[in-house]
Amino acid sequence: MLLLDGETLVHTSPTSCSKDDGTLYYTNRRILWIKHGAQTPSIVIQHEDFRLQQVSKADAKKVMLRISVMGPGQAPSDAPALTYTFAWKNANKEEALADRDKYVNELYKITPRKNAGGDAAPTGTSGTAAPSAAAVPNGSGKGAATMSSLHPEFAKVKIGTDPASAEDIKLRQDVLSKNADLAKLHRALVVSGLVSEEEFWSTRKHILETQAVQSQLRKGDSSTWLDLAPTTQDGGNFKYTITPNIAKRIFKEYPQVKRAYIDNVPHKIGEKQFWKRFLASRFFNRNRSTSAMKGNPDSIFDVCLRDEDSMLGDPDRFSSQFIMRLLDLSRTEEDSVETGNMPDFTMRPGRFSESLSLIRRFNHHSELVLQSAIGTKRKELSVSSATVDRELGRATMLPDLEQPRAEKRVKLNIQDQSRYLTSLVKGDVTMRSSDEDMLQQRSTFSINFDLSHPLSDCGNTQRTMAALTGSVRRVAFKSRPNRIKELNIPPSLSKAVEECYGAGTEMLRHLWAIMRLPMTPEKRQKADKITAAFDNVHKHIRSTITMANSAESKNANLGSTIEQMVQPVIDSLNAGKKEYERRVHGVNASS
Amino acid sequence: MAKEVEDEDYIDIDDTGPEGLKGADGGYAWEEEYKRSWDVIQEDESGSLQSAVQGIQEQLKRKRRLRDTTAIQRGIIRHVILVIDGSENMGTRDMRPTRIAATLQILESFVNEYFDQNPISQLAIISTKDGLAEKLTDLSGNPLDHVNALRDKSNKDLAGEPSLQNALELAMHTLRRAPTHGSREIVCIFGSLTTCDPGDIKQTQAALKHAEVRVSMVQLAAEVQVFKRICQETNGLFAVADDEIHLKDMLFECIPPPPVVSAKATSDMIQMGFPIRASNAQVPTPCVCHHELSFSGYICPRCRSKVCSLPTDCDVCGLPLVSAPHLARSYHHLFPEENYREIDVEVHSGAEHSGAGLVCFGCEGEVKGAAARYQCPRCRKEFCLECDVFIHETLHNCPGCV
Numbered sequence: 001m002l003l004l005d006g007e008t009l010v011h012t013s014p015t016s017c018s019k020d021d022g023t024l025y026y027t028n029r030r031i032l033w034i035k036h037g038a039q040t041p042s043i044v045i046q047h048e049d050f051r052l053q054q055v056s057k058a059d060a061k062k063v064m065l066r067i068s069v070m071g072p073g074q075a076p077s078d079a080p081a082l083t084y085t086f087a088w089k090n091a092n093k094e095e096a097l098a099d100r101d102k103y104v105n106e107l108y109k110i111t112p113r114k115n116a117g118g119d120a121a122p123t124g125t126s127g128t129a130a131p132s133a134a135a136v137p138n139g140s141g142k143g144a145a146t147m148s149s150l151h152p153e154f155a156k157v158k159i160g161t162d163p164a165s166a167e168d169i170k171l172r173q174d175v176l177s178k179n180a181d182l183a184k185l186h187r188a189l190v191v192s193g194l195v196s197e198e199e200f201w202s203t204r205k206h207i208l209e210t211q212a213v214q215s216q217l218r219k220g221d222s223s224t225w226l227d228l229a230p231t232t233q234d235g236g237n238f239k240y241t242i243t244p245n246i247a248k249r250i251f252k253e254y255p256q257v258k259r260a261y262i263d264n265v266p267h268k269i270g271e272k273q274f275w276k277r278f279l280a281s282r283f284f285n286r287n288r289s290t291s292a293m294k295g296n297p298d299s300i301f302d303v304c305l306r307d308e309d310s311m312l313g314d315p316d317r318f319s320s321q322f323i324m325r326l327l328d329l330s331r332t333e334e335d336s337v338e339t340g341n342m343p344d345f346t347m348r349p350g351r352f353s354e355s356l357s358l359i360r361r362f363n364h365h366s367e368l369v370l371q372s373a374i375g376t377k378r379k380e381l382s383v384s385s386a387t388v389d390r391e392l393g394r395a396t397m398l399p400d401l402e403q404p405r406a407e408k409r410v411k412l413n414i415q416d417q418s419r420y421l422t423s424l425v426k427g428d429v430t431m432r433s434s435d436e437d438m439l440q441q442r443s444t445f446s447i448n449f450d451l452s453h454p455l456s457d458c459g460n461t462q463r464t465m466a467a468l469t470g471s472v473r474r475v476a477f478k479s480r481p482n483r484i485k486e487l488n489i490p491p492s493l494s495k496a497v498e499e500c501y502g503a504g505t506e507m508l509r510h511l512w513a514i515m516r517l518p519m520t521p522e523k524r525q526k527a528d529k530i531t532a533a534f535d536n537v538h539k540h541i542r543s544t545i546t547m548a549n550s551a552e553s554k555n556a557n558l559g560s561t562i563e564q565m566v567q568p569v570i571d572s573l574n575a576g577k578k579e580y581e582r583r584v585h586g587v588n589a590s591s
Numbered sequence: 592m593a594k595e596v597e598d599e600d601y602i603d604i605d606d607t608g609p610e611g612l613k614g615a616d617g618g619y620a621w622e623e624e625y626k627r628s629w630d631v632i633q634e635d636e637s638g639s640l641q642s643a644v645q646g647i648q649e650q651l652k653r654k655r656r657l658r659d660t661t662a663i664q665r666g667i668i669r670h671v672i673l674v675i676d677g678s679e680n681m682g683t684r685d686m687r688p689t690r691i692a693a694t695l696q697i698l699e700s701f702v703n704e705y706f707d708q709n710p711i712s713q714l715a716i717i718s719t720k721d722g723l724a725e726k727l728t729d730l731s732g733n734p735l736d737h738v739n740a741l742r743d744k745s746n747k748d749l750a751g752e753p754s755l756q757n758a759l760e761l762a763m764h765t766l767r768r769a770p771t772h773g774s775r776e777i778v779c780i781f782g783s784l785t786t787c788d789p790g791d792i793k794q795t796q797a798a799l800k801h802a803e804v805r806v807s808m809v810q811l812a813a814e815v816q817v818f819k820r821i822c823q824e825t826n827g828l829f830a831v832a833d834d835e836i837h838l839k840d841m842l843f844e845c846i847p848p849p850p851v852v853s854a855k856a857t858s859d860m861i862q863m864g865f866p867i868r869a870s871n872a873q874v875p876t877p878c879v880c881h882h883e884l885s886f887s888g889y890i891c892p893r894c895r896s897k898v899c900s901l902p903t904d905c906d907v908c909g910l911p912l913v914s915a916p917h918l919a920r921s922y923h924h925l926f927p928e929e930n931y932r933e934i935d936v937e938v939h940s941g942a943e944h945s946g947a948g949l950v951c952f953g954c955e956g957e958v959k960g961a962a963a964r965y966q967c968p969r970c971r972k973e974f975c976l977e978c979d980v981f982i983h984e985t986l987h988n989c990p991g992c993v
Contacts, residue, residue, distance in 0.1 A: 210765060219723055373791055498877065568895070
């Protein structure tokens with residue numbers, strides 16, 4: 001393939017286009033696609049003609065990339081006429097995604113307008129990648145020409161440019177779908193091109209991390225005692241439900257059932273038959289008290305029954321080395337000699353054979369639970385007398401019988417406690433006034449209720465009433481609903497104001513985040529870049545104001561209103577910049 | 592009868608309260624075959640039960656705890672994570688209507704009381720069900736977020752078993768963001784006897800101890816040794832609730848800030864902002880936390896951006912923003928009011944107190960004869976029982992001293 005002068009190859013990968021296999025080349029001037037076996041490229045796209053890219057969703061079956069390109073003879077303001085779709089045929093989906101992402105990033109850089117259709121992440125929340133990606137550029141394209149030309153400059157201020165991996169993208173999608181506020185903010189800032197994707201997430205890393213931790217939590221083994229309870233249906237029939245999960249738990253609890261299952265299913269009996277016989281067998285129903293419900297003898301499961309009894313009832317199951325001496329009852333047998341006149345029938349383990357198997361199964365279940373949590377570490381008990389004494393000593397100290405220890409507390413050291421309780425108001429704050437003073441004060445408020453005289457001197461009641469109603473009216477006026485609507489701000493203007501604020505706030509967030517940490521040369525570079533970007537925001541604000549002044553609206557004072565509305569952003573930007581300069585030059589001055 | 596005279600000479604150990612629990616014939620309780628606790632409530636002459644009920648209420652009030660009033664260091668800026676169990680066991684109907692519904696209701700009042708007593712602290716909620724844990728709200732100081740999350744209907748869907756280890760791990764990860772000058776706590780409400788953990792919970796326990804996180808738990812089912820051990824190792828509270836009232840009491844024990852036990856807690860200086868209110872009457876401006884237009888708000892002193900409500904952390908520069916009353920509300924934990932001394936009336940049956948009872952300084956109501964009075968040790972004014980409870984629980988200042 002022939003490269004032009006000054007052209008360098010950036011990426012290449014095997015893709016297919018319109019059902020033909022070929023290779024896609026990405027150079028610093030063009031995008032080329034050559035069919036396998038052909039000499040000349042079938043598709044040649046100059047970077048200047050490129051308009052829009054769209055990607056398939058992260059979990060779609062095929063990894064695809066669609067490029068919309070201006071055709072020959074089209075005016076610059078026409079919609080792109082040609083589209084090409086490239087599909088990656090890698091067997092390994094992760095590789096294909098990573099490969100395609102390389103192109104996505106490159107195309108992102110050369111997208112002429114707002115890069116709305118670029119990433120799958122912002123559009124993933126709406127469900128379908130392609131239609132929404134097509135919708136957004138059309139909507140934002142309607143905006144004023146001046147606005148759109150500024151946005152690529154915003155997007156170019158990149159702070160930290162690691163391309164996101166597939167898991168990151170998925171994580172971001174998850175976070176956005178769960179958090180409506182964040183999704184709104186994301187749409188307003190990133191999708192409209194004010195802030196790049198990486199920047200947006202660089203100050204919100206903690207949200208991503210929490211989501212990552214949450215999605216990485218594993219579920220452990222269930223530790224409850226499995227109790228298959230039937231549901232009663234009409235006609236007195238019982239219905240047992242055995243899901244694969246329950247089947248797994250049964251196999252874990254009773255390994256002999258698992259062996260029987262492997263031996264018999266599917267060649268000797270079917271799976272349904274197996275479970276039917278299991279539920280009807282004596283093995284399953286051995287705890288029922290009435291002999292009628294005890295279950296039928298069954299060739300497979302009676303073997304299981306015998307196996308289990310022999311396994312659990314085996315006295316040599318626990319080797320004496322591994323048992324703690326405190327738990328080993330055989331060591332204290334000599335202390336439990338029969339005394340008294342009557343034979344001692346208490347404290348005899350295993351007296352009732354029906355409960356014996358149940359107790360053994362409970363113990364076995366507990367063993368399984370502990371094994372799954374702690375692992376099968378069984379350490380040899382040390383024989384040295386010191387450790388043995390220590391262990392026995394620790395075991396005999398029962399915390400319930402001890403005196404509760406008082407917690408160590410740290411005393412509050414305040415030099416002059418009364419300072420906290422006095423106010424800092426300067427001046428005379430004595431509240432104690434004498435009785436005459438109080439009487440005098442009260443007399444100014446007193447009203448003479450002697451109704452024998454006509455009310456001649458009403459005083460300033462009218463003025464007082466006017467003042468009262470005026471203050472109430474003011475408050476009601478302030479909190480009236482639809483106050484914002486009354487200002488009659490056209491939606492394009494309010495959107496513009498929002499964008500100013502959004503962009504300004506994001507820049508400020510980055511700046512303050514950098515300022516909080518100790519200053520290193522790279523950070524200083526980043527901060528310088530951010531403060532330089534402030535000028536863009538200022539330009540945007542000025543354009544918004546001019547737009548307001550020239551816009552048609554019912555509100556005559558629209559221009560000044562908008563000016564007042566954006567004033568706070570200007571203030572915060574200036575404050576941030578001043579603080580940054582003060583820190584930088586303060587450091588310089590001192591060093 | 593002669594038997595009765597003898598009995599009065601004996602000290603009856605079972606005599607609890609004014610009514611006493613003597614059986615019908617005046618003997619010891621163990622001499623009876625069964626205790627008839629309904630005998631305690633007896634009608635008075637006019638046939639009403641009111642005096643008996645009043646007597647019992649007085650007893651309950653007198654159980655006011657004698658609080659520890661030494662001035663010790665407490666963690667005022669707290670970061671608490673609430674862990675709610677969402678497993679099937681919480682659907683049992685031993686609490687009305689189900690455990691989970693009663694718990695969620697009590698938690699709503701807990702959240703409000705918590706932010707009342709600790710205005711500069713933060714809270715987050717995690718729910719655990721089906722072996723996994725999920726974060727419902729992030730660490731924030733706004734009670735409305737949390738109350739709305741608690742009211743969400745999907746909390747009532749119960750599934751599977753809870754996982755204490757997953758919940759604690761997720762909580763620890765969230766608490767890592769909290770600054771070290773604040774105290775970190777986890778409060779769990781569990782109703783299950785089992786926990787479905789992917790690994791060894793002892794490791795989580797060691798990690799919690801190392802990070803100095805205090806885990807408290809209120810159990811609704813029964814005491815489980817693993818849970819109790821975790822709470823004890825981390826110096827938290829562990830309780831098993833009998834019923835809804837007991838559950839509420841035990842939960843509210845976690846509201847006052849805990850004492851600082853760590854030796855390496857140094858008293859650092861923390862930078863906080865006190866924003867001024869900006870109310871521009873004419874023109875609305877957006878706030879930085881929600882990007883919604885509003886006419887009034889608070890301006891952060893450092894970065895000059897507008898936030899809607901306090902207390903919060905400034906979204907742009909991260910400065911904690913509070914107002915002075917918020918800090919003042921936390922003071923009463925550090926400088927608690929001293930307990931009042933109880934004065935028995937019999938001691939003062941001198942000439943000046945004969946006849947009518949004393950007038951309480953707080954409410955100016957008469958303190959009737961037999962009721963005890965409570966005296967402030969500093970100003971020596973006397974108060975009745977209700978005023979004492981009110982002063983210590985709500986007012987936190989003695990009216991006589993002020």
